[in-house]
Amino acid sequence: MRSGATMFERYGGFAKVSRIVSSFYDRVLDSERLSPYFANVDMRRQIDHQTKFFASVMGGPASYTSEHLARVHQKLAITDEAFDELALLVRETLEDFDFDESDIAAVYGEIVSYRSFIVTRPTAGVDSLEGV
Numbered sequence: 001m002r003s004g005a006t007m008f009e010r011y012g013g014f015a016k017v018s019r020i021v022s023s024f025y026d027r028v029l030d031s032e033r034l035s036p037y038f039a040n041v042d043m044r045r046q047i048d049h050q051t052k053f054f055a056s057v058m059g060g061p062a063s064y065t066s067e068h069l070a071r072v073h074q075k076l077a078i079t080d081e082a083f084d085e086l087a088l089l090v091r092e093t094l095e096d097f098d099f100d101e102s103d104i105a106a107v108y109g110e111i112v113s114y115r116s117f118i119v120t121r122p123t124a125g126v127d128s129l130e131g132v
């Protein structure tokens with residue numbers, strides 16, 4: 001294992017990541033809690049989401065500012081439960097692809113660090129978020 005290489009490079013760059021992404025994507029769409037978030041998003045943007053998401057959390061070329069992530073997700077009413085489930089599906093996917101536990105922990109830690117920019121906090125008087 002080359003020292004200094006990003007995880008993205010060590011696990012095979014875009015070719016491998018795209019296989020990981022489709023596996024993760026199948027899991028997201030199988031989830032009753034997560035699939036509705038992607039129901040009205042076109043396929044190309046969904047794949048774009050998952051690929052950039054992984055490349056980003058694995059230290060690959062695509063990286064986003066917290067402000068951009070907050071802007072993109074704020075209208076989606078993402079709950080803590082949905083966020084947790086997505087993070088768990090990432091963990092399961094990486095386990096299936098035989099990632100080292102330390103790398104899984106690093107990715108998981110990276111994802112969790114974005115929570116406050118992704119989850120929509122219900123504010124007083126807004127009851128439209130109930131049941132999401």
Ligand code: HEM
Pocket residue numbers: 034037038041042045048049052053056064069072073076078082083086110111112114115118
């Ligand atoms: C750390 C966690 C996450 C990261 C880094 C992330 C990253 C991204 C990125 C890079 C995009 C594309 C932005 C663009 O179009 O410029 C995106 C869009 C999107 N994300 Fe996430 N995401 C995260 C969590 C979530 C969660 C938990 C959900 C749902 C439960 C979600 C649902 C979506 C959807 C539906 C879109 C598409 C929005 C649209 O096309 O209008 N994301 N995300």
